[in-house]
Amino acid sequence: MGKIDPTSPVPKYFQLREILLDLIEDAELPVDAPIPSERELCQRYRLSRMTVRQAVDHLVTEGRLYRVPGKGTFVARPKxxxxxxxxxxxxxxxxxxxxxxxxxxxxxxxxxxxxxxxxxxxxxxxxxxxxxxxxxxxxxxxxxxxxxxxxxxxxxxxxxxxxxxxxxxxxxxxxxxxxxxxxxxxxxxxxxxxxxxxxxxxxxxxxxxxxxxxxxxxxxxxxxxxxxxxxxxxxxxxxxxxx
Ligand code: 16G
CATH class of the missing domain: 3.40.1410.10 (Chorismate lyase-like)
Known part of the structure; x- marks a missing residue:
């Protein structure tokens, strides 16, 4: 499992983005699977809600994740x-x-x-x-x-x-x-x-x-x-x- 390196110059949200991308690429998070909730991601990687949201927002904008209102955030199909x-x-x-x-x-x-x-x-x-x-x-x-x-x-x-x-x-x-x-x-x-x-x-x-x-x-x-x-x-x- 990827880890956040607090001493790295790479912003934390970007590190989480890469961890999630690795999980998607390795199919640990398969297409259409829900990603862990914000709360889980905060706990697992010891990050603030804001940082987690920033990482997820990025992946949504990039088309790697999609949101279903009231249901959660899911892995999109590869382009x-x-x-x-x-x-x-x-x-x-x-x-x-x-x-x-x-x-x-x-x-x-x-x-x-x-x-x-x-x-x-x-x-x-x-x-x-x-x-x-x-x-x-x-x-x-x-x-x-x-x-x-x-x-x-x-x-x-x-x-x-x-x-x-x-x-x-x-x-x-x-x-x-x-x-x-x-x-x-x-x-x-x-x-x-x-x-x-x-x-x-x-x-x-x-x-x-x-x-x-x-x-x-x-x-x-x-x-x-x-x-x-x-x-x-x-x-x-x-x-x-x-x-
Ligand atoms: C491609 C072509 C298009 C062409 C079509 C024929 C683009 C960018 N590319 O999609 O120019 O008309 O193939 O496909 O438009 P078809 O032989 O399956 O009808």
């Missing part, structure tokens, strides 16, 4: 690591043992405005098909994805049913599109009312805003503008050593 590879949602969820799902929200074809024309390197006015879907994992909403695909590369796309199918599978099998490069921007954001409702989040919750461009032979074929749940996703990356 999903945002893939930094060009994989489809379907592939990524399957690799994690989760069942991928999609709910069509909207599908429309619009003429490319100046921005889309530049992105896809097509004349303005060229048809661009927009596929807006709610993505789910084991039935739980995870992201709202808005994929833009120019009709120049996938002319029959508007008439192709997608329902639960993988868009990338359809693009490959029906239109011979195999992505060979991609780039992505990830920014912090706040869910708007519509996305918050779809994602089962309280209004004003933090989200991750993603913009992905996927290429084939140097041409951008998909622009995806997506909103991911920040309470379910995190980003992890290796760091290069500058030389």
């Amino acid at each position: 999903i690591e945002m893939p930094l590879r060009l994989v489809s949602f379907t592939e990524d969820m399957r690799a994690r043992g989760l069942e991928p799902g999609a709910r069509d929200l909207d599908r429309r074809t619009t003429p490319a405005n100046a921005h889309l024309a530049r992105v896809f390197d097509v004349p303005p006015g060229t048809g661009v098909h927009v596929v807006e879907r709610l993505r789910t994992a084991d039935g739980e909403p995870m992201a709202v994805e808005r994929s833009h695909i120019p009709l120049t590369v996938a002319p029959g796309l508007p008439d192709t049913p997608l329902s639960d199918a993988s868009l990338y599978d359809v693009l490959e099998t029906r239109f011979g599109i195999v992505f060979d490069a991609g780039e992505q921007t990830i920014e912090a954001g706040i869910a708007d009312t519509a996305d918050a409702r779809l994602l089962d989040l309280a209004r004003g919750s933090a989200v991750l805003l993603l913009q992905r461009r996927s290429f084939m032979n140097g041409t951008c074929v998909e622009l995806a503008v997506s909103t991911y749940r920040a309470d379910r996703y995190q980003l992890h990356s290796a760091l290069e050593i500058p030389r």
Whole structure:
């Protein structure tokens, strides 16, 4: 069992936070298990209520614990690591043992405005098909994805049913599109009312805003503008050593 070191320069609340994180990581406190009460934590680690509360508040803010009013504080599920590879949602969820799902929200074809024309390197006015879907994992909403695909590369796309199918599978099998490069921007954001409702989040919750461009032979074929749940996703990356 971890101990608080009163001589350490590390603040006590932070030491307790790390002890609790170790217990979560070692599954001594498994997912959805209640953590010990404030009183127990005070006694066990000889800490004031204020210090214990500060540690627990931190872990709640970080999404490692969640509170149920009147019931207590529980261990949250670990977040999903945002893939930094060009994989489809379907592939990524399957690799994690989760069942991928999609709910069509909207599908429309619009003429490319100046921005889309530049992105896809097509004349303005060229048809661009927009596929807006709610993505789910084991039935739980995870992201709202808005994929833009120019009709120049996938002319029959508007008439192709997608329902639960993988868009990338359809693009490959029906239109011979195999992505060979991609780039992505990830920014912090706040869910708007519509996305918050779809994602089962309280209004004003933090989200991750993603913009992905996927290429084939140097041409951008998909622009995806997506909103991911920040309470379910995190980003992890290796760091290069500058030389
Ligand atoms: C990923 C992509 C999205 C793409 C989708 C296709 C982001 C950040 N990433 O989620 O661009 O449309 O996969 O998934 O939006 P699917 O083949 O399972 O339909």
